[in-house]
Amino acid sequence: MFPKPRADLVPNTADFERLPLVKPTGFREYDARWLFPQEINLMGLNAIGLGLAALFDERGVKKRIVVGHDYRWYSGSVKQALINGLLAGGFEVHDIGLALSPMAYFAQFELEVEGVAMVTASHNDNGWTGIKMGLSRPLTFGPDEMGRLKEIVLAGGFKTGSAGRYILVPDLAERYMKDLTKRAPFKRKMKVVAACGNGTAGAFAPQVLEAVGLEVVPLDAELDHSFPRYNPNPEDMKMLHAIAEAVVKHKADVGLGFDGDGDRCGVVDNEGHEIFADTVGVMLARDLATQYKNPVFVADVKSTGLFMTDPVLQSSGAKALYWKTGHSYMKRYTFEQKALAGFEKSGHFFFQPPLGRGYDDGLVAALAVCDMLERAEGKTIADLRRALPKTYQSPTMSPHCDDEKKYGIVDKVVADYEAIAKAGGTIAGQTIRDLVTVNGVRVTLADGTWGLVRASSNKPELVIVVESPVSEANKIAMFRDIEARLAKFPEVGEYNQKI
Helix, strand or coil, rough: CCCCCCCCCCCCHHHHCCEEEHHHHEEEEEEEEECCCCEEEEHHHHHHHHHHHHHHHHHHHCCEEEEEEEECCHHHHHHHHHHHHHHHHCEEEEEEEEECHHHHHHHHHHHCEEEEEECCCCCCCCCEEEEECEEEEEEEHHHHHHHHHHHHHHHHCCCCCCCEEEECCCCCCHHHHHHHHCCCCCCCCEEEECCCCCCCHHHHHHHHHHHHEEEEEEECCCCCCCCCCCCCCCCCHHHHHHHHHHHHCCCCCCCEEEECCCCCCCECCCCCCCCCHHHHHHHHHHHHCCCCCCEEEEEEEECCCCCHHHHHHHHHHCCCEEEEECCHHHHHHHHHHCCCCCEECCCEEEEEECCCCCCCCCCHHHHHHHHHHCCCCCCCCHHHCCCCCCCCCCCEEEECCCCCHHHHHHHHHEEEHHHHHHCEEEEECEEEEECCCCEEEEECCCCEEEEEEECCCCCCCCEEEECCCCCCCCHHHHHHHHHHHHCCCCCCCCCCCCC
């Protein structure tokens, strides 16, 4: 019988080499992420594969699965250890090799395979590994599946000895790129900066964009798992600033930035202004509302209030719904609500048929931005940005907070705001108009200024966003209130950035 995983093993010991290490906190709300090898070792990854086999059996899902890996020096080893566990659990494993996460999701459809296990830590620092998993396309695990997998893996006692089957799929990348480019080339001449942060997208994004008739300026497209300039994270201002400099230097029409596993896209306009992804979502929603009647859109709770208040969207008959932050939550809710598209502030975009297959793909989002520009009749993306109502919005701020403590702290902040709202109290001199508590707390004040506090789903951090439709001062006042409340907790560390 395969040994029961433990959480107390340390590298460079005999037990570490002969027993599985799996730290329980690696099972997040919907993704799994660990420091490798301090929090999971190769035998621990065998246990994850065996646990997936047990979960698929429980759910009555045929044990066929797509497996790929991102461009980190240890990801190939992590994937092979995971595959060993999958095969021991009786899976038919379709190995697509080096891949983007959306390439693995595409492979589920292309190969008619039920499951996916994509080895990636996305934009996390080097040293992290992780797995994005699903058992029903185009969806990925939510808390139910992840929670049950955690129980199975930590309990041990797996069944082994089943006859698994390994299938290498050497041409999946070519099939994926062909699928994206089987469309008429763009008629409008456009120059785009394609920034990849030296992550996996560098192997694919410039080729796809060139194949559809765009003039491409590659930026940090060379694969380098040390990420020498910045982590490939299009929500990070360092990456966005680098894209902005390249756009201005090359007089590009738009800058497009892709994260480490290619499922997110960031945008910089032709004047070098970084556009937060939720604002891009409003721009795309406006464009799509001219193509489709009474569309439904989903936005995450970190996103701008313009999805609700923009007069152009209101006059078009568009309907907006806010939901939990997190690619799995958004993907599932967009699918369940039969929305045309979902937009997440971190840069995950979910296009449902006929625009896409429902999963998040940074390249599909990039092409949608270029389609919007082509339909804009000579306008620039800066023109489209300026056409939106003015708001004062913060970047996403992420103070450190241990995984074991972050949810409890957020619960206390939620309770504080609920008590103030119930008592008719004020925040920054205003009454509370609305509280949304599906994911932490989104506090909206009387004038529409709002602030969000939630726990990150995949990192030991809190997440804070504020916005005001009225003034910079009101935005800052909302942040100061949140900042003061979190200052009461010594467990909350330094902010990655402040306003």
